[in-house]
Amino acid sequence: MANFKGHALPGSFFLIFGLWWSVKYPLKYLCRRKKNASIGSKAGFHRLEIAEGIAKASFALIGMIAEQFVPDGPHLKLYNYEEKQWDHLMNWQHATMYLFYGISGLVDIVVHSTNVLPVALDRLMLSIAVFVEGFLFYFHIHGRPMLDYHVHQLLVVAVFGGAACIFLEVFFRGVIVLEMFRTSLCILQGSWFWQIGFVLYPPSGGPEWNQTDHNNIMFITMCYCWHYAFALLIMGLNYTVISWIVRTKLKQTPSMEIGLLKTSERDQESEDEI
């Protein structure tokens, strides 16, 4: 759907996931550092992964249905035999993007609820899904007006960055810095989808953006960086709050000892995971 809602919908999906991850990964990391707390929560985190997979698959399903069955959608019709041309290709492309996220969600569910599949497959499949999104965007923005092209190109940077980061996680699973990097790119993507919506389809009353003004391009590029700074700020705040909660709720290990364990802990963790 090439309109405001068509950008707000995936933007909200990515924001929800990004914000959720900005809570989950610091929590997991800080709990794991306090060894005594981690025993009880391992099964919990496992169940969370399955819930995440279900959420991902549901979002993808909602997206696919929305793209197909909105009033001006293709309603599963791909070829217009009367006009001898393809029908609503944009909606079909978007539905394809959602499809791969759906597959990724299914793989998540199977990986974490059975023991048949190798664990790293969830990351690989997510990486493929993100890559396919970037791949389709890359070829689908060809020949658009300059500003439209540019805002989508910036999106593609975040998307391919995310795909690369998740692919690295196949090999460096559970490394907190990669998980936080992925989270920041996910929030960036989410808020940038909203920004694209506002730029290309300004809400009623707002002025149109000049598509060919070079200054707009320069501003938008900078604005993209501010979005990222904002994503980092949100993650920083969440991290602080979670760190404070973990510290106060679980007053079992004196902070002194943690300080001494710091380096050795890190080594041990990375051994566990890599």
Place this chain on the structure above:
Amino acid sequence: MANFKGHALPGSFFLIFGLWWSVKYPLKYLCRRKKNASIGSKAGFHRLEIAEGIAKASFALIGMIAEQFVPDGPHLKLYNYEEKQWDHLMNWQHATMYLFYGISGLVDIVVHSTNVLPVALDRLMLSIAVFVEGFLFYFHIHGRPMLDYHVHQLLVVAVFGGAACIFLEVFFRGVIVLEMFRTSLCILQGSWFWQIGFVLYPPSGGPEWNQTDHNNIMFITMCYCWHYAFALLIMGLNYTVISWIVRTKLKQTPSMEIGLLKTSERDQESEDEI
């Protein structure tokens, strides 16, 4: 051979290998997880590698001979002295691609039948062979009509992706997710060769594709993603069947225990391999 058969032949080769790998790697992985079954089959898998090398070298030989000796082929003539120009360069380029796969097959045979060469050389040589294929395609599609160019460009994406994946396997040998990723790209390549054949040389009676319609480009890009989704579906089905066979045929380890061993197993395996 710039015709339908010239695309169907390599397409079939890649499909055969891809489908075979989608059986072999899950089987190997699942047998290895059930330790007791893995003792007997190690030598078996070893012999399989040699057989694979022979198959690869044979396919390459068939390809080279086909490219050289089809009725309108070069018959080993490279330069036309009468017209003072190169002769049948396309066929020579295709033969060169097959040549590198042939070398890769030979290296496979030597690596797995003797103990002279380092084991990782089979992956390196395969990676080089795939890269050379992509490299030649990349330079050889220059200046073609838009749709022709685009379908080959999409092929090149799969080819370079495969080369990168196999190069990673030099360092992360036996990691199941990389092997499955490679398999999926191989099936994609195979089915895409067939698709290219159908698009550029539609079977008798079918309509010609409009080479310059932007909608066709958009559809073809999306179609490429569907091919990949289809490859993933096939792999999923094969994995399920194999997993079911391994589970029923080798009822020695209770599933309970496997669940507990899951994480530790994975670590141990990756230690073995990396």
Place this chain on the structure above:
Amino acid sequence: MANFKGHALPGSFFLIFGLWWSVKYPLKYLCRRKKNASIGSKAGFHRLEIAEGIAKASFALIGMIAEQFVPDGPHLKLYNYEEKQWDHLMNWQHATMYLFYGISGLVDIVVHSTNVLPVALDRLMLSIAVFVEGFLFYFHIHGRPMLDYHVHQLLVVAVFGGAACIFLEVFFRGVIVLEMFRTSLCILQGSWFWQIGFVLYPPSGGPEWNQTDHNNIMFITMCYCWHYAFALLIMGLNYTVISWIVRTKLKQTPSMEIGLLKTSERDQESEDEI
């Protein structure tokens, strides 16, 4: 600030950091090899990291203030409502670049003064800051005259090289060769900023450079390599002096023994760090 000072300021910041690193990392490496010396200095190096973070954040603050409040700066005004266009976008972009270095400085301080954050986050954030610098330069040199474009393009090469190197350090922390590579690229960036200033804004009396002469492009490319050779020379000199100081000041381990320990030491160190 698109003038000489606007290039000399960041150039000096990078040069200061680069030269400081060319002293710090060899010192750290050589002290660590003499095991007995390393016990006392661990806390010292820790405090240095915090000081570095403070310096980085201060430099970034100076840069941001300079970009905003120079006489012809935007003074925090982003949009000119009278002329209906963006105001001083260049200064805002430069301020954005400094902003990310500021964030990186803050993260450094928090990482090394508390034990809340994962240690590798300082490298990730620095890598992001350097990447953002390159990213903004990449989009902001579009459409400039040829020589102007080329000198900034060369800068971007060093910047992205640096970002990639620092990203590798997330995984290979404390590997001396990566640290020295980063140092060399940092010095290169610093001296190249000065060079850009001299080329684009020749000091009073000097001749203007011909922006479209292809020979100037070729010379500037070569000159860039000489800058790098010079950076390597400075690092070599610093390394020699420091090595000589460490050797003479800490005459506790006979050089004979070190020779024998060489290989095993290296292994142990890399185990410690990776």
Place this chain on the structure above:
Amino acid sequence: MANFKGHALPGSFFLIFGLWWSVKYPLKYLCRRKKNASIGSKAGFHRLEIAEGIAKASFALIGMIAEQFVPDGPHLKLYNYEEKQWDHLMNWQHATMYLFYGISGLVDIVVHSTNVLPVALDRLMLSIAVFVEGFLFYFHIHGRPMLDYHVHQLLVVAVFGGAACIFLEVFFRGVIVLEMFRTSLCILQGSWFWQIGFVLYPPSGGPEWNQTDHNNIMFITMCYCWHYAFALLIMGLNYTVISWIVRTKLKQTPSMEIGLLKTSERDQESEDEI
């Protein structure tokens, strides 16, 4: 020197190094596998590294002197004040390429004759030298006729491939497959320099190549792959001969035992090296 000799000279340097490596690395690998033989030769291989560094630095010096002092060279003059333009920039660029190889040679000598520098620095410096070569070629072939541009572009592929491979060796030192990959790219580069000489400056009597014929481009691309196949063939032959010599000269370990040790040996070696 933009003539036949200017390409034959570096071509010969690369060929000498490539052929030497195709002997050295298999020998080192096969000797190391026969544990008993490796004790005596460790110091020998060490001295070889120093000799290699001296050879590299000498070749670089010869190259620099040749570029500067050939009859039509710049004789250290950089700027022609009479014509107000740069003088012999090509020769200066080539001399700059040699300069970095010279630095790499010096680093090799210092690394292997003293214990001051970290061992991995020799690979990093070589990687930088190769990258600088590719970097200068990349910017220096701009605006040349099509065939000239293309043959140098193909060269750049081999150069950047080599730089990436050597950079990987910083982390995976002594991995035989990487060393052999580097060797193959080095031989390719050497023989390709000769090929460029023959194409652009055909020896007296030979016909000129048509610079704009697309068929020539296609043939040259294919020819490049044949050069690589030839490099692989030479390496295969050398490997076979060396393997036969090591096997016959050092008949201490029965081949039976080696077969059994194969996998465990490999693991142990990679542990030693990585």
